[in-house]
Amino acid sequence: xxxxxxxxxxxxxxxxxxxxxxxxxxxxxxxxxxxxxxxxxxxxxxxxxxxxxxxxxxxxxxxxxxxxxxxxxxxxxxxxxxxxxxxxxxxxxxxxxxxxxxxxxxxxxxxxxxxxxxxxxx
Numbered sequence: 001x002x003x004x005x006x007x008x009x010x011x012x013x014x015x016x017x018x019x020x021x022x023x024x025x026x027x028x029x030x031x032x033x034x035x036x037x038x039x040x041x042x043x044x045x046x047x048x049x050x051x052x053x054x055x056x057x058x059x060x061x062x063x064x065x066x067x068x069x070x071x072x073x074x075x076x077x078x079x080x081x082x083x084x085x086x087x088x089x090x091x092x093x094x095x096x097x098x099x100x101x102x103x104x105x106x107x108x109x110x111x112x113x114x115x116x117x118x119x120x121x122x
Contacts (some may be wrong), residue, residue, distance in 0.1 A: 014047035015054040026079055 008023035033055060036112055042050070042058035050058060083089055088102040102114040103109075109119035 011049050013049070013051035013054050015050055015058075018051045018052040018053070020049075 008021040008025055010019055011022045012019055022033075032052060034050070036055060037059055041063065042055065049055075083102070085091070087099065089096050089098050091097070097115055099111060100118045103116060104118050108119055
């Protein structure tokens with residue numbers, strides 16, 4: 001016996017007004033938006049969800065330069081607490097390789113040629 005799950009809600013896009021389905025369907029265990037890059041909020045605080053077209057356009061319009069720190073941190077706040085393997089770094093043999101996630105949190109390029117440096121393209 002197969003359980004059919006359909007937990008979608010019809011919403012209207014906060015940008016263009018188009019109606020779209022939001023939620024879990026029987027063919028997908030997640031909402032369609034979970035298949036797009038996870039970049040954080042792209043809408044303003046007074047907006048709700050965006051339709052597939054508007055969300056894809058908003059993500060495509062993001063620039064790494066928009067996320068660049070304006071100055072280097074004055075303390076090592078990005079190092080507070082333990083680093084999380086798989087999120088902040090991964091091991092390659094004996095080497096610890098920092099991820100772009102960690103390097104972005106650090107907020108500046110150290111000019112050491114880090115493999116995942118998000119600041120190379122700026």
